[in-house]
Amino acid sequence: MRFTFASSHLKFLMRAALPTGAFAFCAVLLAQYVSVDHLRSLPARLGDIAPWRWVMAATFTLGSFWAVAQYDALAHRALSTGISNNRARITGAIGIALGQTLGFGVVTGALARWRMLCDLSLTGAARVSAFVCATFVVCWAIVTALVCLVMPAPEWTFIPSLAVVACVPILAAMLIFFPVINWMKITVHLPNLRISGAILFWALVDTSLASGALFTLLPAGTLAFITFLPLFLIALGCGLVSNTPGGIGPFELVLISALPLGDPTHIMAAILGYRIVYYALPATIAGIALLRPFAASTGPNNDGPVSSHHWLNHSALIAQNGGTLARRAQSMLALWPTGQTVTQFCDPVAGTRNDALQHLKDTAKDTAQLPMIYKCGAHMAATARLARWKVLHIADEAIVPLASYDTASSAYRGLRRKLRNAAKANVILRAGHPLPFAAMARVDAEWQTAHGRARGGSMGRYCPNFVSNQWVACAYIEGRLVGFVTATHGGDTWQLDVMRHSKDMPDGVMHSLVNVAILAAKNAGALYFSLDAAPACPDPKHRFWHWVTKKVATRAGGPGLRQFKSSFAPVWKPRYAAAPTLGALTLGLIDITRAIQRPIPLATQDTQPTHNVDENYELASFTAT
Helix, strand or coil, X not given: CCCCCCHHHHHHHHHHHHHHHHHHHHHHHHCCCCCHHHHHCHHHXXXXXXXXXXXXXXXXXXXXXXXXXXXXXXXXXXXXXXXXXXXXXXXXXXXXXXXXHHCCHHHHHHHHHXXXXXXXXXXXXXXXXXHHHHHHHHHHHHHHHHHXXXXXXXXXXXXXXXXXXXXXXXXXXXXHHCXXXXXXXXXXXXXXXXXXXXXXXXXXXXXXXXXXXXXXXXXXXXXXXXXXXXXHHHHHHHHHXXXXXXXXXXXXXXXXXXXXXXXXXXXXXXXXXXXHHHHHHHHXXXXXXXXXXXXXXCCCCCEEECCCCCCCHHHHHXXXXXXXXXXXXXXEEEEEECCCEEEEECCCCEECHHHHHHHHHHHHHHCCCEEEEEEECHHHHHHHHHCCCEEEEEEEEEEEEHHHCCCCCHHHHHHHHHHHHHHHCCCEEEECCCCCHHHHHHHHHHHHHHHCCCCCCCCCCCCXXXXXXXXXXXXXXXXXXXXXXXXXXXXXXXXXXXXXXXXXXXXCHHHHHHHHHHHHHHHCCCCEEEEEEEXXXXXXXXXXXXXXXXXXXXXXXXXXXXXXXXXXXXXXXXEEEEECCHHHHHHXXXXXXXXXXXXXXXXXXXXXXXXXXXXXXXXXXXXXX
């Protein structure tokens, strides 16, 4: 009779067999150092350990688990689970105490966290558990490498330690430039530098205190602590790799083979005592704690996804970039997650500027990120300066006052020429729904072929789900779509969003489309029409800033972009970036540049709209004039 196993069953058996095999292999090697007589004398050797040593070992263990608890607090902040720091620390200590003792730390820890936190799903608990385990392994490698380089360690550790330390800058660069990794169907969000540095610090504290717990139980004069610490970290890593419960087997083998032996029962007794104090006792306490999980929290969640149905203009653009609308009693912000920073996009949606600044700082603290403001106005920039933030003039926004907009006036001579060119080409402009989504997608693809991939941030990306809720004007020649523009409409200010055209579009068509949008906003009773921003030079006299601005302007559309907007005779309003320190501002601008150049996928790629706002404006067709 033949039995067949599913691949998942086979993988499970292999995972279970590997720790068992590792333990058996280490047991055979340990037999060369420890005899049966040595094992029989262990209870007596345990009794020889002075009471004060047990107390010291327990104290070091308590300190180590206090450091261990910080991993979960940081993990919950990185994953934005909404779990309070106190609950995260307690459940983290419980999960790690059980995971390190029972083995299969990711699974065991996830189940323990899920049991303790009613607010957390099993998937969420698994994410936290995997985050903690993965980041600890990486930080253990870095800590071990640093310790082995600065303290007496076996000679063979020098080259591997040097290689690990050399990889740290590369890892830091990955965290900055590739905060999200997509591999096959798996999306991995890497921790930011601030969280990574904190985990590295707590890993150093945790492992140092854990080694102190064992060192205290060793016979006096065995060896110096600076010599013992590298050996302990190496033994700990071998236990992690083996995945045996508590690293039993490899941990003992490394220490007994490396430490000065004499009578091995003294070392075995110290390791057994360490197992009791650092593994058995915390696991017992954790098991008892599982009987009383935390009750579900009742605090309201004030953050939610932004959609174009909620807010207009700049705030609505955040929806395309994975942003959230953060509400608080005194303020409301459109927040843009940009990796190392949490960015307030433009001015506050509601509330005073001082309240908004405090709200942003509190949010950044809760998520262990750096606060950042992007494209705010002069008043918000002044508030940031008063708070001793670093402020930089990065752009100028083109605002068209609609009350004075009249293409017949002398200020619009260049615009009138462009409009005449479009009229000569017999361009037909149509504004309204239903929209030609297939043709718009074709024009968008043609535009991206000529100009490169559409960028994120406030640059505007074509997506039917968003466009269906915007004001749209399309340009046709002989029934073929050659260009279109979209604008966020409503309120006293309309905002130009997406501009797309085909490669054979006649001169002046985009000017005509924007002109139609401006006139529509004026007829709707709006006061202003924003043409969005163009890059500005923070200090034209400084060679570095002149070079940077030239590069940014080239990537954003070149000098022609500002010239195009200038034809509508706008008022140019300065826009600023701000952060608490120069380093945070630099890092934030790097973050934002990366997010613009490599934006997250759009919320939907559907070809049909979820909602057509036909009631907002009627279908209109007319010849460009």
